[in-house]
Amino acid sequence: MLKVINHTACLVLLLLACSVAEAADMGGTIEALADGKRINFPLLKTEMLAKVKGDLVTVTVKQTFTNPTDKPLHATYLFPLNQDAAVHKMVMEVGDERVEAKIQRIEEAKATFEHAKQQGKAAALLTEHRPNMFTQDIANLMPKLPVQVTLTYSQTLPKVDGHYELVLPLVVGPRYQTAGAGIPPTPTAKVDSKTTYGQWEVEDLPAYPVVAGAGLNSPEIIDKDRVAIRVELDGGLPISELSSKTHVIAEENISENQRVVQLAKGKTIDNKDFVLRYRLSGNNTQAGLLAHQDERGGFFSVQLEPPAVPAVKDIAAREMVFVLDTSGSMDGEPIAASKQFMTHALHNLHPNDYFRIIHFSNNAEEFTAQPVAATPENIKQGLFYVDALTADGGTEIPTAIEQAFGKPAQQGTLRMVVFLTDGYIGNEAEVLTQIAEKISDARIYALGVGTSVNRFLLEEIAIKGRGFARFIDPTEKADDVAIKLASKLESPVLTDITVDWGDLQVSDISPSKIPDLFAGGAVRIQGKYQQSGQHTIKVSGLVNGRKAELPITVNLPANADINSSKHDDPIPVIWARSQIADAMRQINTPSYMRPEGIAENDLKDKVTKLGLDFSLTTQWTAFVAVSQKIVNQHPEQAEHSNVPLPMVKGVTEEAYGESQQLAATQPMMTAQHFSGGATPEPSTIAGLMVMAAIGAWTVYRRKKHGMGYVGR
Known part of the structure; x- marks a missing residue:
């Protein structure tokens, strides 16, 4: 360093x-x-x-x-x-x-x-x-x-x-x-x-x-x-x-x-x-609605939770790629937590899995030239490799992304990349654009290691990677996180989510692409509506290849609420912020991959207008x-x-x-x-x-x- x-x-x-x-x-x-x-x-x-x-x-x-x-x-x-x-x-x-x-x-x-x-x-x-x-x-x-x-x-x-x-x-x-x-x-x-x-x-x-x-x-x-x-x-x-x-x-x-x-x-x-966590008892619904209307229009937010279906018994073969940040900021408690996580993550691999271990600081290096089978001997050697790692140097995440995605996945496997990092970098945009270009059919799971990590970067990596982000406090037991991760990777995922709005006229929906939904999590869809009253919408997706549907009856506020002109309700500004985040994700995507090839200047103008119209800080x-x-x-x-x-x-x-x-x-x-x-x-x-x-x-x-x- x-x-x-x-x-x-x-x-x-x-x-x-x-x-x-x-x-x-x-x-x-x-x-x-x-x-x-x-x-x-x-x-x-x-x-x-x-x-x-x-x-x-x-x-x-x-x-x-x-x-x-x-x-x-x-x-x-x-x-x-x-x-x-x-x-x-x-x-x-x-x-x-x-x-x-x-x-x-x-x-x-x-x-x-x-x-x-x-x-x-x-x-x-x-x-x-x-x-x-x-x-x-x-x-x-x-x-x-x-x-x-x-x-x-x-x-x-x-x-x-x-x-x-x-x-x-x-x-x-x-x-x-x-x-x-x-x-x-x-x-x-x-x-x-x-x-x-x-x-x-x-x-x-x-x-x-x-x-x-x-x-x-x-x-x-x-x-x-x-x-x-x-x-x-x-x-x-x-x-x-x-x-x-x-x-x-x-x-x-x-x-x-x-x-x-x-x-x-x-x-x-x-x-x-x-960080404060809590549960709401008796909340067994799989969808929830928040809505508000004022002179600016009608705004809604629908939260979806995954269907309860059995875990998959036959897990497809996976190429598990573990990418460890060994830069100087990971020295001490963070690198120790990463090693503890890896001990349990490698032991949780399935016999038909393959794995790779990449570590990066000023550059990226790999455990082996090719993916290796998850045999007891290979896992043992992998743990020796991880145990010898030290934290020093810079945080060149682009080199790690290139190393992880620079070669084809092991034939017959689904590539899953697990990033362990504090995210302490200044070039977030470069990293997010690089992931959008390189990811192909892989999934990325971002694990933030530290007491005050760059959550923005890690959450966005997970969104780009069609995965999820979790955070490891070095004072916690990292093995608990490894066990939960292994369980979640084996749980069914609701994919290919679409919404049929029926007779409800909606606009400005975010996110523009609905992410996959994992067990224990939730997805929020936000937008604007025109007609008040009761409507039925239908959410569809795939779970283990099977079609799943969720009908939702929504009651949207009537026009009478406009007379109050209340701007203290958070729903409109939260919607506006979601629109801004969606636009920024498109900016952080190569232009040829953006929906309808929308120009960067148009996205910038959209963000600026939302900031001015809803009194929000933006870029x-x-x-x-x-x-x-x-x-x-x-x-x-x-x-x-x-x-x-x-x-x-x-x-x-x-x-x-x-x-x-x-x-x-x-x-x-x-x-x-x-x-x-x-x-x-x-x-x-x-x-x-x-x-x-x-x-x-x-x-x-x-x-x-x-x-x-x-x-x-």
Whole structure:
């Protein structure tokens, strides 16, 4: 692995007592010294409130930014949201002002923000870089004047192995930027942040911020209590098996249908994702309907569950291809969990199976030149091979995809590819396009290994691969996941799903191609309708080659509901988000494989219009809020700084050398227009120096009555 050591930067990270009352509750001042220049870091507290009704959730995320110094700051915070989140509202509060943000085209929003910054006004800009990666920029964050930004998003909750699952991502892991195909030649002159080289459009990833704890013994050095979480759950049916394997929770039983869940200790450090799972007892229906109508039209969402049929006794021969990420970010707990998974996965193979083992970091290597039969001796040798693997280097997923699909499948077998990775890359679009081109008749099952993985990439890989995604927390028993995977691969799959809408006139259905339906899961179909009242639709599919049908009677809201003009119902924005996701998947598909050969610019225009019409963040729309009052009389004196992040739990410090440096300094190559942040301002360069010398930090904590040595 590339070790990033910058001997020209002398860095000292200091944790100092706050100089103002407002900052006293925020955990102290954090600053660094780079070549004698002091870099001040803004402080952050986050409160999350999730209100769940059945399988719908609306989440408010309240971010409070505080400047503990005596000089104005411009702040940038890199943070995650759920990849399915429809972010439809943002409010900024500063002093006695409350400003509701406006949705604008990304270029207009950035211009609005920059103008406010130069005027000395407080401003907030929310930019979506990926469906699960955002930045919040704060202009003119003044001493003794906190800025509070509240985001609101809605989503449906997926059903995973029979449980509904609420995932609140809390930290963005390091991103490795591939050095693979598509890197343009080095330009001799300065270029804009979007410069076309051949088929690739180059855009910058947001600069990865300082990570407290990388190179240190104590990852909690910034603040152990940055996040508070509260979940108000109304299942509509009796709730059972409520649990979280990621955090210790306190549960309040309101009724058999209602629970309130909070963190047992009130607050936590934001170094791993929060996951809550539950069942709804007595919910034996195989289809459910949600619908809403207002002046924008009628919107519906139908959830389908698979039919209960016996497992297949005679399993067809399979070529099982296990692809293991052995890059530096997988070092420690993740690679150990992957090895534990492989032990049980190989032992669960059938005698008529063949298997391959591929591992990748800077390049891809394979256990054997050809697939081998799943004999006891071959399995034993495969386990020896896996046990000897170490995690080091970059995350060149394209090389692994080429290795996995570059040769024909073993004759007479169905190829099934199991990916084990944290997904810490910046070239998601390239990977998804490559899979669409290479997959043929194979299936891909994506297993995210880690406490805060790139769920967006893994879910999209599974969708492209006609499989499913699962996630392995390294603190869990990976053998349980292996056993469940083996069982699910042997369970019947409902394929070739179609819907006969009967006399119901519908439009704008998503997804455009309905995915296969696995046992314990669910598929959601969303669209717009014209006629209210009762209608019968029929869902058809194949299970083990046999035709299966499910008639559904739906009752759709009448036109009278339009008079209420309520826009607080989440169904329309969730529909709009599903349309956006569907359009982005088409963008990430080679043009010759798109339905009706739709042009990329048309898809981009569709996404932008949906964002503007439904007030949603997208790759090309952003929220911006500007105060009426001027808060900084000397805006030219403000310095820019990033909110520091904690190191992801379970990820070793080695991952925060190569990954940060590459993500922060190399442009992102995509033909798919995934948006990146603007090029870092000159004042940010000192912050990047902190990243470059991250392994050489020395940490001190200064309290009100002296300074104590913490570690190094």
